[in-house]
Amino acid sequence: MRSPFHSDSLGKLILRLTVGILILLHGIFKILNPGSLDFISKQLAGINLPTALAYGVYVGEVIASLMIILGIFSRFGGFLVFGNMLFALVLAHRSQLLTLTSNGGWALELQAFYLFSGLAILFLGSGRMAIRPD
Numbered sequence: 001m002r003s004p005f006h007s008d009s010l011g012k013l014i015l016r017l018t019v020g021i022l023i024l025l026h027g028i029f030k031i032l033n034p035g036s037l038d039f040i041s042k043q044l045a046g047i048n049l050p051t052a053l054a055y056g057v058y059v060g061e062v063i064a065s066l067m068i069i070l071g072i073f074s075r076f077g078g079f080l081v082f083g084n085m086l087f088a089l090v091l092a093h094r095s096q097l098l099t100l101t102s103n104g105g106w107a108l109e110l111q112a113f114y115l116f117s118g119l120a121i122l123f124l125g126s127g128r129m130a131i132r133p134d
Contacts, residue, residue, distance in 0.1 A: 012127030013071075019117040020069035023081060027061030043091035053087075060084025068121060071130020078121030085115035 030036050041051040060080050067077030089097075089111055099107040106112065125134040 009127035009129050012124055013129040015117065015124070016068050016071065016074060016121060016126065016130075019081065019114065019121065020065040020077075023061050023114060024065035024069070027058060027065060030057055030061065040091065047091075056087070057084065060087075064118075071126040071134075072132045073134065074126035074130060075122050075134055078118045078123075081118030082115060082122060085111055085118060089115070 037054045037057065040054040040057060044051050044053050061084060064077040064080035064084065067073050068081070089108070093108055093111055096107040101107055127133065
């Protein structure tokens with residue numbers, strides 16, 4: 001008899017919804033506060049990259065999260081989240097790479113969660129519970 005707690009598709013759906021919704025909230029904040037892109041633009045300029053790349057945050061946090069939530073090209077959405085987080089780590093968090101919080105946790109726990117969850121979705125795909133399973 002198959003256990004009701006053994007469902008790869010349900011596990012993938014839970015992962016997709018968790019990652020997608022949490023990242024989407026960051027994207028919505030940036031849409032509602034467009035001045036937050038100024039920081040990203042300055043960081044890009046600081047490493048001689050075009051400041052227009054700052055708009056990529058909308059791709060990585062809004063479009064990719066919707067792709068993941070709905071299960072439309074989820075693997076590509078996971079790739080976009082992974083890439084978005086690589087940029088975030090390089091631009092805004094590289095000084096925290098070896099830092100612990102006052103509670104002993106890694107300062108980059110949240111960023112690592114998004115980075116590796118995006119990678120997991122890239123490898124796992126959407127599962128059957130998706131608009132376009134892959």
